[in-house]
Amino acid sequence: MKKIVTATVIAGVIAGSAALAQGDGSAQIKARQGQMRIIALNLGILGGMAQGKMDYDAEAAQNAADSLAGVAMVHQPTLWTEGTSSLDVDGTRALPEIWEDNDDFMTKWTAFADATVAMQAAAGTGKDAIGPAMGALGGTCKGCHEKYQEPN
C-alpha cells in the first residue's frame, strides 16, 4: 500500500514538473520577442528609406508596411499569458503591469495596429509619405514601452 502511495506521489510530482516545463511561458516569450524583431526589421526598411539611407523602392516599402500590419493581426492574448512577466521569469522585460491593466495594454496594441494600416496606405505612395506615418507608428511603440517594458 505504502509503495503504491509513494509511486503515485512520485508520478504526480513528475507529471507536475512536466506540466510546469511546458507551461513555463518560454514559447510565448520567444514568440513575443520574435514578433518584435519582425516589427523592428520592417521599421528599419521604412526608416532607412525615410532617412535617405536607403533608396526608396515602392514595392519594398509596401511589403514592409504589409508585414507590420500582418504582425499586428496576430492574436496577442495567446502570447501574453499570465505568469510570464519579468517578476515571474528571467529573459523577459515584460512588466507585471501588462496583466494588471490588460485592457489598456490591448488598447495600446490596437493603436499600433491602426498605425500599421495608415502606413500600408502611405508606404507605396512615395518617400515623403513614410516620415509622418513612421512618426505616428513610433508614437504607438513608445506609448506601450513607456509603461509596460522594463529598462534594460
Added chain:
Amino acid sequence: MLRRLFRYLLLAAIVAAGVAFWLTRAVPLEEDALAGAEGDVENGQRVFTAAGCASCHAAPEAKGEDKLLLTGGQAFPSDFGTFIAPNISPDPAEGIGGWTLAEFASAVTRGVSPEGKHYYPAFPYTSYARMEQQDLVDLWAYMQTLPASDTPSQAHDVGFPFNIRRALGGWKLLFMNDDWVLKNAASEQARQGRYLVEALAHCGECHTPRNLLGGLDTSRWLAGAPNPSGRGRIPGIAPGTLTWTEDEIAYYLETGFTPDFDSVGGHMVAVVENMALLTEADRYAIAAYLKAVPEQSEE
C-alpha cells in the same frame, strides 16, 4: 586634569556642533541677486523642455497639453524612500505662484525652499546648479504662463534617518558641485552639448551610478546604473558603453528608435519627447558631448 580634558572635549564638541550646524544650513540666493532681470518667455520654454520639468511634475500619465499642468503627484521610489513630485504650477496657494524670482532661483539651483529648508536631491538641483542665470530668469517667466492647479502637494514617504532635512546640508557639502564634470570640452558644439546634458537635461542623474549615500560617482560618469525603482538597469551612454554613431544618437533623441529600430521605453520616453522638441543642432550637440566624455566599461 581629567576634568579639564573633559571640559576641553565638551567645548570642542559644542564648537564642532556649532560649525556643523552652520555648515549644514540652507543658503538661499540674496533677494536682490536677480533684481531687474527681464525674462524671455520663448527661451524659457526651450529651457523648460530641455530641463524636463513637466516629465516629473505633470500628473501621473498626463499626455499632450495636460503635461503643462504641473500639478505634481508622480511617485519616484528610491533606496531612501519614495519621493512625490510637488505642485509647481503658478497657483499662489498650492503651487509656486507666490514665490519671488530669487526664491525660485534658490530652489532650482541650490535646492533651498522659500522656508529655508533643504530639498531632497530627487529634484535634480545638483545639475540645475550649472544653469546660466538668464536661462533661469527666462524659465521663471515661461512658467508664469502655464495653467494653475489647486491640487495640494503630497508628503514624501521617507523614513528615519533620511527624513532629517538638515542632514541634506551635509550631503550637499559632500556631493553638490557646480563645476563641469567634463572639464575640457574641445569644441563649441561639445560645450553646447555639455550644457544640455550636465545642466538642463540632467542625464547623469539616472545614467551615472551613485554611492551608498546617494551621491553621483563622477568617476563612472554616464557609465549606466541600476534603475532606482529597482527594476532593470539604466544603460550606459558614455563611449565604451554606447557604440552608436552621432547620427544614430541624434535620430534616437528625435524619434525614439534605436539603430536596430527597437523603441525607447520607460521614463526615457518622456525624455525623448522633450528632446524631439529641441533643435536638430541641440540633438547633435548632445551626441558630440556623449562622444567627448571619458570611456567607461559596463559593470
